[in-house]
Amino acid sequence: MAFINYSKREIQLKIVYYGCALSGKTTNLINLHGGITSTQKGDLVSLATDADRTLFFDFLSLNTQTLPGFDTRFQLYTVPGQPVYNTTRQLVLKGVDGIVFVVDSQWERMEENVESFANLQENLIENHLSLAQIPYVLQYNKRDMENVAPLHYLEFTFNNRANRVLSFEGCANKGDGVLDTLNGVARLLLAKYSKSAAPVRALTGGNKPS
Amino acid sequence: MTASIPGGTARPPGSQPLFERARKRVTQRLSLAGLNSGGVGSAKFKIPAAEAAPAPAAAPAAAPAAPAAPAAPVPEQVEAVLALPASVVIPLLPETVLLADPASLLNSPQGQMDFRLPLGTVLPMLPSGKIEFSIGDLSQCAPDGIIHSVESLGEWAAQNVLLPLPQVVMRIPPEFMTLRRDQKPIDTAVAAMDDPFSPEALRAKAEAAQAAQAELEQASVEAAISSTPSPAVEELPAAATAEIETPEPVPIVEEVQPDVQPEEVPSPASAVVEEAYEPVPAYRPVAEPSIPEETPVIPEPDFSFTQSAEYQSLLSKLQMAEEPVAAAEPKPEPEPDQPVSIPEAREVSPEPEPPAPRPLHTFSFPSPPKPQVAETLPERPPEAPLPASPLSAAVDAAPAISGSFHKALQGLTHRESAEETPLVHHSELHDLMRLPAEVPAGFKEFTRQLSLWPGMKCCVICGPDGLPIASAGSEGKSGDSLAALAPRLFKNASNLLADLGRTDLFEMNFPGEADSLTLFRNRHFILITVHVDEQLPTIYRQNIREALNLLAQSGPG
Numbered sequence: 179m180a181f182i183n184y185s186k187r188e189i190q191l192k193i194v195y196y197g198c199a200l201s202g203k204t205t206n207l208i209n210l211h212g213g214i215t216s217t218q219k220g221d222l223v224s225l226a227t228d229a230d231r232t233l234f235f236d237f238l239s240l241n242t243q244t245l246p247g248f249d250t251r252f253q254l255y256t257v258p259g260q261p262v263y264n265t266t267r268q269l270v271l272k273g274v275d276g277i278v279f280v281v282d283s284q285w286e287r288m289e290e291n292v293e294s295f296a297n298l299q300e301n302l303i304e305n306h307l308s309l310a311q312i313p314y315v316l317q318y319n320k321r322d323m324e325n326v327a328p329l330h331y332l333e334f335t336f337n338n339r340a341n342r343v344l345s346f347e348g349c350a351n352k353g354d355g356v357l358d359t360l361n362g363v364a365r366l367l368l369a370k371y372s373k374s375a376a377p378v379r380a381l382t383g384g385n386k387p388s
Numbered sequence: 389m390t391a392s393i394p395g396g397t398a399r400p401p402g403s404q405p406l407f408e409r410a411r412k413r414v415t416q417r418l419s420l421a422g423l424n425s426g427g428v429g430s431a432k433f434k435i436p437a438a439e440a441a442p443a444p445a446a447a448p449a450a451a452p453a454a455p456a457a458p459a460a461p462v463p464e465q466v467e468a469v470l471a472l473p474a475s476v477v478i479p480l481l482p483e484t485v486l487l488a489d490p491a492s493l494l495n496s497p498q499g500q501m502d503f504r505l506p507l508g509t510v511l512p513m514l515p516s517g518k519i520e521f522s523i524g525d526l527s528q529c530a531p532d533g534i535i536h537s538v539e540s541l542g543e544w545a546a547q548n549v550l551l552p553l554p555q556v557v558m559r560i561p562p563e564f565m566t567l568r569r570d571q572k573p574i575d576t577a578v579a580a581m582d583d584p585f586s587p588e589a590l591r592a593k594a595e596a597a598q599a600a601q602a603e604l605e606q607a608s609v610e611a612a613i614s615s616t617p618s619p620a621v622e623e624l625p626a627a628a629t630a631e632i633e634t635p636e637p638v639p640i641v642e643e644v645q646p647d648v649q650p651e652e653v654p655s656p657a658s659a660v661v662e663e664a665y666e667p668v669p670a671y672r673p674v675a676e677p678s679i680p681e682e683t684p685v686i687p688e689p690d691f692s693f694t695q696s697a698e699y700q701s702l703l704s705k706l707q708m709a710e711e712p713v714a715a716a717e718p719k720p721e722p723e724p725d726q727p728v729s730i731p732e733a734r735e736v737s738p739e740p741e742p743p744a745p746r747p748l749h750t751f752s753f754p755s756p757p758k759p760q761v762a763e764t765l766p767e768r769p770p771e772a773p774l775p776a777s778p779l780s781a782a783v784d785a786a787p788a789i790s791g792s793f794h795k796a797l798q799g800l801t802h803r804e805s806a807e808e809t810p811l812v813h814h815s816e817l818h819d820l821m822r823l824p825a826e827v828p829a830g831f832k833e834f835t836r837q838l839s840l841w842p843g844m845k846c847c848v849i850c851g852p853d854g855l856p857i858a859s860a861g862s863e864g865k866s867g868d869s870l871a872a873l874a875p876r877l878f879k880n881a882s883n884l885l886a887d888l889g890r891t892d893l894f895e896m897n898f899p900g901e902a903d904s905l906t907l908f909r910n911r912h913f914i915l916i917t918v919h920v921d922e923q924l925p926t927i928y929r930q931n932i933r934e935a936l937n938l939l940a941q942s943g944p945g
Contacts, residue, residue: 265875288517334565
């Protein structure tokens with residue numbers, strides 16, 4: 179759900195990069211943090227364990243207004259991808275507005291990708307959400323590797339649900355497709371909350387159910 | 389290619405083999421006109437290998453669903469089979485189920501044949517990311533002379549074999565992997581929307597932000613300049629005024645000598661008028677003129693004019709003007725336009741004594757008060773030395789502690805470009821945790837140091853929602869395991885506290901036989917420690933609670 183800060187005239191949208199371990203979520207976020215030239219971006223915060231990390235940073239988009247008079251602050255998160263950190267992923271998914279599911283395109287990682295996608299749906303259910311409610315996009319990462327699955331197979335595997343979603347090819351380590359992916363999910367979010375602008379305005383509290 | 393034979397996933401008793409179940413389901417759902425349903429061997433057409441990959445004669449139906457859409461339609465090519473070379477499958481099978489050793493089989497004519505996998509079974513497996521067949525099912529798809537019959541396989545028949553996904557997918561034409569027909573397309577409004585974060589837009593935003601920032605700074609500078617007080621003393625702040633009011637070296641005129649010499653004064657009237665318009669002259673001590681002995685006698689000055697009414701009126705005016713004498717007006721100024729008539733010299737009458745010349749005002753400016761600076765600063769009372777932590781000896785003895793900061797920071801730098809969130813340097817925290825004072829501490833170092841305390845196994849520090857921030861363990865990956873469990877531990881502990889109605893507790897201890905667990909918390913952090921003893925020593929608990937409070941003060945919270 180979007181958080182509306184009336185004092186700062188901001189709408190905060192939380193985007194979570196989800197995927198199996200080593201799929202490139204952190205690389206996406208680091209690349210974005212380095213590439214976004216906004217002067218009002220936050221520090222890249224690392225919540226680190228020895229094996230995996232949760233990353234977070236936010237930035238303010240001054241010109242992307244979902245509501246008249248409000249700026250939009252995007253909060254970008256990654257989750258630790260290893261299966262053992264499932265509870266952590268559930269916590270990070272709390273209050274999520276949009277999801278980027280990062281798929282490792284390599285053949286040998288396909289089963290883990292599918293398991294992670296299923297895990298995403300389970301964890302959304304834990305948060306009383308579902309993929310039908312949450313805007314999400316797919317990023318087929320590591321397309322520069324040799325042993326990658328063809329695009330039609332990836333689409334057949336991950337983008338064959340009732341609603342087709344935006345999907346992007348990417349090489350996060352080179353920065354390819356990183357910004358496109360963020361643009362995709364941002365477009366979904368802006369379209370969603372622009373449509374629901376009227377009920378949002380009617381609310382007076384700090385939190386707005388999406 | 390390596391074989392991957394997972395451990396026995398036994399089929400439920402009485403259940404049909406996978407291949408039979410798939411065939412039955414397909415034949416129940418679909419029937420193609422003119423085609424007789426049959427087994428694998430009676431396939432009407434064969435899916436060619438990926439190299440050839442022509443489109444099948446029949447138009448492919450909608451692809452099966454993704455993992456989350458199990459009700460997807462099954463393609464109509466139910467009789468189709470996927471030809472997978474035996475050379476791909478044979479290395480994956482255990483030798484026990486083969487009729488000959490793998491090498492000879494690969495070199496035999498059977499090794500050049502294909503396994504004919506039913507496509508109706510393979511396609512639904514694709515979205516799972518793995519193609520898995522039991523050996524019993526494979527034996528039905530295999531060419532003769534490779535695998536034992538199902539009856540003779542025994543328990544091996546239920547053993548699953550993972551087929552190589554690339555080999556399978558590359559042999560399936562893309563037309564068989566089309567998306568479902570009832571899929572709702574992407575919203576046109578979203579597709580047509582401009583990218584909010586195009587590189588050009590980001591650059592423009594950054595430039596606009598920088599320009600706005602520059603304008604803001606310029607405006608603030610101008611505002612600061614315009615609001616700077618004028619040099620007038622009364623507008624300055626007190627401190628500045630005190631400095632500016634420091635008196636100039638204005639001459640202190642104790643007594644004004646008539647700085648006129650007879651030959652220099654053309655006429656007394658003009659001299660008075662000119663003097664009135666002149667600024668305050670600088671003090672020039674005038675030496676008494678030495679009178680030579682041969683100098684002619686100078687007649688005594690005639691003060692008789694002081695008795696005149698004009699003189700008296702002028703004198704009264706001067707006295708009135710002198711009353712409010714200001715510091716900057718050491719000399720009275722007569723009216724400039726008022727002509728002063730000098731009476732003519734008359735004979736000196738003996739009776740009236742000339743009035744004694746009225747002493748002029750003297751102006752003394754108090755010197756500014758000098759700051760009271762003691763010549764020597766009083767000596768600071770000696771501080772009591774910090775009480776030595778009982779952990780000092782143990783921490784000092786641990787060789788892994790020295791330089792752990794630098795090692796950890798280097799590790800972070802090498803591992804990722806992102807930096808761990810640093811903490812503000814807090815000397816008390818450093819002392820408490822025995823951290824090097826020259827390096828700002830992070831959560832990672834805090835947990836690392838804590839895990840090195842004697843008797844401590846691992847620990848994790850979490851945010852107020854239970855999200856792990858950092859963990860460390862003295863034994864292998866114990867810190868990671870605890871970090872993984874921390875959110876659930878926190879959740880369960882929170883529920884327990886809520887059920888007990890004791891949400892005010894800040895410390896909970898769960899003693900165990902092998903390991904014990906203690907949970908600390910304050911408003912900002914939760915620290916979970918696993919230790920050997922049932923209870924942590926009191927000094928440990930005190931230090932941990934104090935450190936958590938310090939972290940709450942200095943950390944990002």
